[in-house]
Amino acid sequence: MAVAGAKIKSIGAAQSPLLGFAMFGPAILYILLVIGAPFVLAVFYAFSDARIGSTSLHYVGLENFRSILQSPSFRKALWNSVVFTISAQIIVMVCANILSIALEKKFRGRGLVRFLILLPWVAPVSLGTIGWKWILDSIYSVITWVLIWAHVFKPYSAPMWLGEPKLAMASVILVHCWRLIPFSTVILLAGRTAIPKEIPEAAAIDGAGFWRTLFQINLPMMLPILSVAVLFGTIFTFTDMTVVYILTAGGPYDSTQTLPSLAFATGIQGSDLAAGAAISLFLVPVLVAIAYLMLRVAHRTEVN
Amino acid sequence: MAVVETRDLTKVFKEGQLGAVNNVNLETREGEFLVFLGPSGSGKTTLLRMIAGLETPTAGEILIGGRVVNNLTPRERRIAMVFQSYALYPHLTVYKNIAFPLKAQSVPKKLHKEKVEWAASLLGIGALLQRKPRELSGGERQRVALARAIVREPSVFLLDEPLSNLDAKLRLSAREELERFHRRVGTTTIYVTHDQVEAMAMGDRIMVLNHGVVRQIGTPKEVYDDPADTFVATFLGSPPMNLIENQDVIVGFRPEHFRLAQEVKDGSKVTFKFRVDNVEYLGAEFILSGCLAGGKADGKKVIARLLLGQSFEVGTIYDFAVPEHHLKFFGRTSEKRVGPRPLTWQ
Numbered sequence: 001m002a003v004a005g006a007k008i009k010s011i012g013a014a015q016s017p018l019l020g021f022a023m024f025g026p027a028i029l030y031i032l033l034v035i036g037a038p039f040v041l042a043v044f045y046a047f048s049d050a051r052i053g054s055t056s057l058h059y060v061g062l063e064n065f066r067s068i069l070q071s072p073s074f075r076k077a078l079w080n081s082v083v084f085t086i087s088a089q090i091i092v093m094v095c096a097n098i099l100s101i102a103l104e105k106k107f108r109g110r111g112l113v114r115f116l117i118l119l120p121w122v123a124p125v126s127l128g129t130i131g132w133k134w135i136l137d138s139i140y141s142v143i144t145w146v147l148i149w150a151h152v153f154k155p156y157s158a159p160m161w162l163g164e165p166k167l168a169m170a171s172v173i174l175v176h177c178w179r180l181i182p183f184s185t186v187i188l189l190a191g192r193t194a195i196p197k198e199i200p201e202a203a204a205i206d207g208a209g210f211w212r213t214l215f216q217i218n219l220p221m222m223l224p225i226l227s228v229a230v231l232f233g234t235i236f237t238f239t240d241m242t243v244v245y246i247l248t249a250g251g252p253y254d255s256t257q258t259l260p261s262l263a264f265a266t267g268i269q270g271s272d273l274a275a276g277a278a279i280s281l282f283l284v285p286v287l288v289a290i291a292y293l294m295l296r297v298a299h300r301t302e303v304n
Numbered sequence: 305m306a307v308v309e310t311r312d313l314t315k316v317f318k319e320g321q322l323g324a325v326n327n328v329n330l331e332t333r334e335g336e337f338l339v340f341l342g343p344s345g346s347g348k349t350t351l352l353r354m355i356a357g358l359e360t361p362t363a364g365e366i367l368i369g370g371r372v373v374n375n376l377t378p379r380e381r382r383i384a385m386v387f388q389s390y391a392l393y394p395h396l397t398v399y400k401n402i403a404f405p406l407k408a409q410s411v412p413k414k415l416h417k418e419k420v421e422w423a424a425s426l427l428g429i430g431a432l433l434q435r436k437p438r439e440l441s442g443g444e445r446q447r448v449a450l451a452r453a454i455v456r457e458p459s460v461f462l463l464d465e466p467l468s469n470l471d472a473k474l475r476l477s478a479r480e481e482l483e484r485f486h487r488r489v490g491t492t493t494i495y496v497t498h499d500q501v502e503a504m505a506m507g508d509r510i511m512v513l514n515h516g517v518v519r520q521i522g523t524p525k526e527v528y529d530d531p532a533d534t535f536v537a538t539f540l541g542s543p544p545m546n547l548i549e550n551q552d553v554i555v556g557f558r559p560e561h562f563r564l565a566q567e568v569k570d571g572s573k574v575t576f577k578f579r580v581d582n583v584e585y586l587g588a589e590f591i592l593s594g595c596l597a598g599g600k601a602d603g604k605k606v607i608a609r610l611l612l613g614q615s616f617e618v619g620t621i622y623d624f625a626v627p628e629h630h631l632k633f634f635g636r637t638s639e640k641r642v643g644p645r646p647l648t649w650q
Binding site (some may be wrong): 026057109172196198199201202204205207209212217220221223 | 356357360377378379383384385387388389391393394395404405409452456525597
């Protein structure tokens with residue numbers, strides 16, 4: 001590192017501002033084009049009356065925000081986003097913890113099991129979700145089929161997994177969990193293996209049982225990495241629209257609508273670009289808060 | 305307080321391979337400071353971990369206070385252990401670290417403060433209670449680890465190389481402190497180390513291990529003066545014992561007994577011609593290494609340790625001698641100690 005740094009200095013000492021700009025350029029360009037421009041456009045649209053197919057554009061002030069705040073669909077979507085995110089995160093954390101404990105111990109075929117658990121994360125979201133759409137389908141659902149076969153339900157009174165508001169919400173949460181558990185498991189596994197093995201051993205000798213070691217020693221020591229997993233998972237669930245869009249398209253009766261899917265339905269499918277932009281802006285404060293927390297966690301771990 | 309006993313204790317990690325610990329039989333004495341001494345890989349830590357309950361024996365029995373504890377968890381064995389890395393809980397303050405065993409063993413909460421303060425004052429860390437482990441020096445961490453071990457008044461103390469993470473200067477003072485500490489609490493203590501100086505200095509008795517086999521158990525004086533085999537003879541002592549093959553035995557003598565012939569006055573002695581190849585000046589003494597010249601042992605490398613007083617020239621041959629009663633005899637194939645016998649050297 002030191003040698004390389006010295007070399008670059010000697011070559012680029014004269015034109016270092018230029019070199020620095022050249023190095024930063026691509027990153028800045030990327031951020032400006034792919035993130036900055038759409039964001040500015042969204043803010044711009046949110047205060048206008050932009051429609052798909054219309055060439056005129058007028059400033060309308062806070063009109064879009066006023067109207068979406070009054071819309072029951074929007075309130076439902078906001079509430080759903082929060083409910084989906086929080087409940088999925090709780091389930092994911094519990095399951096990922098159990099899995100990471102199980103996968104830490106050595107056993108035959110551990111590598112294969114780890115690989116299989118990671119699969120849902122590696123597969124494209126849309127493909128996995130299409131698979132779940134079939135699994136939960138009203139006619140072809142394997143789950144329903146098995147339950148009927150096991151005489152849990154009668155054929156004509158089987159549950160419609162995606163057709164009843166409560167079940168549809170549960171299904172969406174389930175698919176989010178299915179997708180996020182591998183990711184969190186891998187992060188937690190890394191955190192768990194980073195704990196020196198003498199520490200749980202010392203706890204065992206000090207007389208601590210499984211639960212005390214878990215909650216008073218292991219989990220507190222994993223706190224930084226645990227919060228990284230939670231924050232990432234929150235972003236993934238909160239901003240995701242693929243799962244909802246493919247599984248239920250927000251239905252039945254907006255019962256599974258989330259902010260991103262509502263923004264898409266209103267802005268693109270419903271041609272009301274301005275309202276769609278305004279809805280999606282409601283994601284910003286939450287994401288800013290998460291980004292702030294993440295940076296703080298990163299900073300704390302760096303300092304320690 | 306209790307006595308620790310093992311009966312034919314064996315640990316084999318991989319089937320078909322040589323055991324890490326093989327048929328170890330030992331019995332501590334009440335309140336004794338017993339040291340497990342051996343090179344790395346000798347099985348001393350595995351043995352300690354089996355006594356602690358962190359490792360399951362492949363065969364044999366472990367008894368603590370006369371009770372077989374093979375199937376008991378570490379917490380049920382009422383032992384305390386200090387790890388090489390101290391294994392302090394990094395997210396807890398010193399106070400909470402020391403109080404953890406009390407909490408885990410459901411000691412009534414109102415007794416915690418008193419007990420923690422007692423343990424902390426015993427080790428002189430009363431002022432550090434609100435700090436986190438990362439804010440402590442190596443020596444302070446060690447004391448916290450000891451305080452955490454002593455706080456619930458265990459029946460046996462297990463210490464796994466607790467001094468090896470300290471620098472040389474601190475190690476000496478920490479060693480003395482440990483000795484004082486043991487004298488004060490008087491708990492049966494098993495101490496694992498690969499450092500023979502530590503073992504000699506601290507141990508009431510030393511158990512020398514190699515390849516998972518007990519080579520000798522005895523007081524520091526016994527293992528040093530009367531080593532049971534060539535391994536013990538060369539492992540203890542620095543520089544190690546000189547070993548010379550002669551007929552069907554191996555003859556050993558300590559470097560400090562290999563002296564200028566004119567200085568060896570008492571009784572009968574064996575004389576050698578010693579060609580000095582290298583002189584190390586260590587302040588209080590010389591370490592001379594070189595070869596024997598002439599006779600049966602011609603060319604054998606030996607080391608002498610002498611107090612200051614005479615200067616030696618590299619390449620010169622001197623008359624050296626060993627008092628006969630300082631010669632140790634070992635079987636040539638068994639490498640075990642055998643009785644003295646008359647030998648010719650020329």
